[in-house]
Amino acid sequence: MSATCSIPFNGTPEQEKKLNTVIEKYKDVSGSLISVLHEAQEIYGYLPIEVQKMVSEGINVPLAEIYGVVSFYSQFTIKPKGKYKVAVCLGTACYVKGAGEIIDRIKTRLGIEEGDCSADGKFSLDATRCIGACGLAPVVTVNDDVYGRLVPDDIDGILDKYTD
Amino acid sequence: MAVNLKINNIDITVPEGTTVLEAARSINIDIPTLCYLKDVNEIGSCRMCVVEIKGQRALQAACVYPVSEGMEVLTNTKTVRDTRKINLELILSNHERKCLTCIRNQDCELQKLSTDLGVLDIRFDGENSHYEVDMLSSSIVRNPNKCILCRRCISVCKNIQTVSVIDANERGFNTIIGSAFNMPLVDTPCTNCGQCIVVCPVGALHEKDDTDKIWELLADNKKHVLVQTAPAVRVALGEEFGMPIGTRVTGKMVTALKLMGFDGVFDTDTAADFTIMEEGTEFLNRLKSGKNLPLITSCSPGWVKFCEHNFPDFLDNLSTAKSPHQMFGAIMKSYYAEKKGIDPADIAVISVMPCTAKKFESKREELAATGHPDVDAVITTRELGRMIKQAGIDFTKVEDSEFDAPFGEASGAGVIFGATGGVMEAALRTVADILTGEDLQHIDYTAVRGLDGIKEATVEIAGTKVHVAVASGLGNARKLLEKVRSGEQQYHFIEIMGCPGGCITGGGQPIVDAKTMMDIDVKAARAAAIYAEDKSMTYRKSHENPIVKKLYKEYFGKPCGHLSHNLLHTHYVKRENY
Numbered sequence: 001m002s003a004t005c006s007i008p009f010n011g012t013p014e015q016e017k018k019l020n021t022v023i024e025k026y027k028d029v030s031g032s033l034i035s036v037l038h039e040a041q042e043i044y045g046y047l048p049i050e051v052q053k054m055v056s057e058g059i060n061v062p063l064a065e066i067y068g069v070v071s072f073y074s075q076f077t078i079k080p081k082g083k084y085k086v087a088v089c090l091g092t093a094c095y096v097k098g099a100g101e102i103i104d105r106i107k108t109r110l111g112i113e114e115g116d117c118s119a120d121g122k123f124s125l126d127a128t129r130c131i132g133a134c135g136l137a138p139v140v141t142v143n144d145d146v147y148g149r150l151v152p153d154d155i156d157g158i159l160d161k162y163t164d
Numbered sequence: 165m166a167v168n169l170k171i172n173n174i175d176i177t178v179p180e181g182t183t184v185l186e187a188a189r190s191i192n193i194d195i196p197t198l199c200y201l202k203d204v205n206e207i208g209s210c211r212m213c214v215v216e217i218k219g220q221r222a223l224q225a226a227c228v229y230p231v232s233e234g235m236e237v238l239t240n241t242k243t244v245r246d247t248r249k250i251n252l253e254l255i256l257s258n259h260e261r262k263c264l265t266c267i268r269n270q271d272c273e274l275q276k277l278s279t280d281l282g283v284l285d286i287r288f289d290g291e292n293s294h295y296e297v298d299m300l301s302s303s304i305v306r307n308p309n310k311c312i313l314c315r316r317c318i319s320v321c322k323n324i325q326t327v328s329v330i331d332a333n334e335r336g337f338n339t340i341i342g343s344a345f346n347m348p349l350v351d352t353p354c355t356n357c358g359q360c361i362v363v364c365p366v367g368a369l370h371e372k373d374d375t376d377k378i379w380e381l382l383a384d385n386k387k388h389v390l391v392q393t394a395p396a397v398r399v400a401l402g403e404e405f406g407m408p409i410g411t412r413v414t415g416k417m418v419t420a421l422k423l424m425g426f427d428g429v430f431d432t433d434t435a436a437d438f439t440i441m442e443e444g445t446e447f448l449n450r451l452k453s454g455k456n457l458p459l460i461t462s463c464s465p466g467w468v469k470f471c472e473h474n475f476p477d478f479l480d481n482l483s484t485a486k487s488p489h490q491m492f493g494a495i496m497k498s499y500y501a502e503k504k505g506i507d508p509a510d511i512a513v514i515s516v517m518p519c520t521a522k523k524f525e526s527k528r529e530e531l532a533a534t535g536h537p538d539v540d541a542v543i544t545t546r547e548l549g550r551m552i553k554q555a556g557i558d559f560t561k562v563e564d565s566e567f568d569a570p571f572g573e574a575s576g577a578g579v580i581f582g583a584t585g586g587v588m589e590a591a592l593r594t595v596a597d598i599l600t601g602e603d604l605q606h607i608d609y610t611a612v613r614g615l616d617g618i619k620e621a622t623v624e625i626a627g628t629k630v631h632v633a634v635a636s637g638l639g640n641a642r643k644l645l646e647k648v649r650s651g652e653q654q655y656h657f658i659e660i661m662g663c664p665g666g667c668i669t670g671g672g673q674p675i676v677d678a679k680t681m682m683d684i685d686v687k688a689a690r691a692a693a694i695y696a697e698d699k700s701m702t703y704r705k706s707h708e709n710p711i712v713k714k715l716y717k718e719y720f721g722k723p724c725g726h727l728s729h730n731l732l733h734t735h736y737v738k739r740e741n742y
């Protein structure tokens with residue numbers, strides 16, 4: 001996992017206030033790091049160094065330990081998610097139906113790798129395990145929209161819908 | 165309570181709470197270990213120490229398995245040997261096996277295990293991790309390609325030093341020991357103490373090697389190259405040549421340095437006497453004014469950086485006196501340069517230190533009193549050992565010789581700087597004489613000696629009760645200062661050393677393997693050598709040192725005067741943690 005992200009941190013005072021409430025709640029509870037990180041990710045969408053530092057100072061746990069936990073669990077991410085979260089199912093059914101080519105086409109189109117976010121903050125790309133829509137394989141979701149039975153040439157048309 | 169058990173059918177009685185590993189060691193049964201390091205890391209993760217325990221389905225890790233009544237342990241069955249070997253082979257399969265060019269060649273626990281367990285072939289040759297080597301710190305190099313994930317470094321950094329700048333990142337095959345966001349150490353609040361290096365069983369952590377720089381200086385005819393050695397070096401250097409822990413090799417060390425071609429071989433102990441004059445005077449001034457008490461010592465650069473990061477509210481309490489080797493450099497490039505008629509630009513001052521943090525310290529911009537860096541390069545005890553070998557000097561056989569005059573004359577007070585409590589004792593010897601106006605004979609302040617992490621004492625000097633405290637190891641320093649911060653404890657004078665035990669067990673000292681650590685109290689052995697050296701000195705108090713007297717008379721005027729302020733004192737800065 002690359003540790004850097006080209007999109008600058010853009011936290012709001014409201015988010016910080018919410019995080020401080022979380023910190024206040026867990027400050028004196030030992031073993032609460034994962035709970036705090038979970039709620040922090042709910043607030044910010046991801047856990048960049050700025051957020052991890054606030055958590056570190058807030059609950060008095062070293063930053064190195066926090067990063068160790070964040071990088072251990074795949075549910076935590078240090079990269080921001082785009083306005084449109086593109087997810088490609090790489091479950092068995094989707095994969096044998098060509099999901100590999102689908103995700104490659106998306107990577108080329110957006111110029112990003114799995115787990116990354118485009119420089120304009122618009123799209124992020126993730127690969128997922130089976131999402132249970134095998135009948136539609138291969139499947140791509142963009143936020144709550146589901147697209148099935150895709151071929152690579154469908155990709156441009158789908159992504160073009162998300163312009164704003 | 166005593167517990168009876170059998171190990172390899174030998175009856176043995178040990179105290180309750182003993183581990184199988186310790187019980188076996190007590191009857192000279194060797195169980196191989198790798199992640200285990202007494203008092204530092206006891207987590208049973210590498211599975212090298214597995215043994216059979218009757219009634220247990222699986223093999224158990226001896227390093228964390230407590231003994232129990234009637235237990236029967238087998239440490240040498242075919243299953244045990246085969247399992248240990250496979251575990252070792254798996255570790256070796258993802259290890260950068262460039263042993264011949266490794267800094268820890270022949271001083272590596274992994275290499276020794278490989279020999280001891282008879283690994284003659286690498287059967288598992290799969291994917292290998294490839295990581296960038298972090299060489300940006302001026303003190304410490306981290307090479308994750310050699311790391312075996314034993315976590316000893318994490319434990320010492322987090323649990324003992326409470327610096328906590330490294331931890332385990334990622335997981336599974338991708339696990340890597342590193343700092344937050346895998347940033348280089350130089351961007352973290354690392355104190356450069358180097359304790360991670362001395363606990364590393366392999367070559368994944370080592371000092372930034374500055375030996376080439378010194379060979380180059382020695383080869384440069386235009387340079388007048390001076391060397392100074394810290395007190396703790398002389399009680400440990402012998403270990404690099406197979407001598408027993410705690411052997412004093414002062415005379416041999418001096419001979420070796422002369423043979424290497426230095427233009428002057430001087431003693432940092434002499435400079436320590438100057439530190440005591442300045443710091444002692446500073447203490448008396450603060451005691452009188454009541455300002456900025458407690459005075460806290462500043463000789464340990466690991467501690468100073470820790471303070472700048474974690475206790476910036478105590479920066480005014482730190483003694484402004486430079487650490488001894490920096491004072492020495494400043495004196496060489498001022499007084500000595502004038503006396504000798506040498507341009508300070510042509511003088512190079514090399515420090516041999518038990519410390520990796522001194523490398524960082526010497527590069528601090530403010531430590532350049534004469535417009536030139538006080539100290540040009542710092543090498544550790546280990547690096548000096550390597551240089552002596554490179555020079556073809558048969559160290560154990562060379563004759564003793566004396567330090568060069570006049571900066572080789574030191575007091576016993578300067579010597580004991582090397583052990584925890586030593587700076588405090590040295591300062592008290594001088595402060596007591598000044599306050600009483602007498603030449604006191606009772607000068608062994610045993611209350612501040614010993615290896616406890618935190619020591620407290622009340623010393624009565626000329627009717628004044630002086631409350632002192634001594635802490636060694638940064639975790640202990642944190643504990644002590646938190647008490648001072650909260651007002652729970654009040655002291656006049658505090659000595660803090662960054663490494664547990666003080667400089668004798670500094671991050672630049674010879675590495676002692678895990679097995680030896682179980683058998684020998686390294687701190688006690690080296691400390692005993694330091695105090696023996698003190699006893700042997702003609703002068704035992706800093707202010708009695710003739711060169712100290714001469715320089716204050718001829719050059720500085722008085723301690724904490726204008727010239728010494730310029731040359732021998734410094735200042736500190738608050739540092740952000742990330």
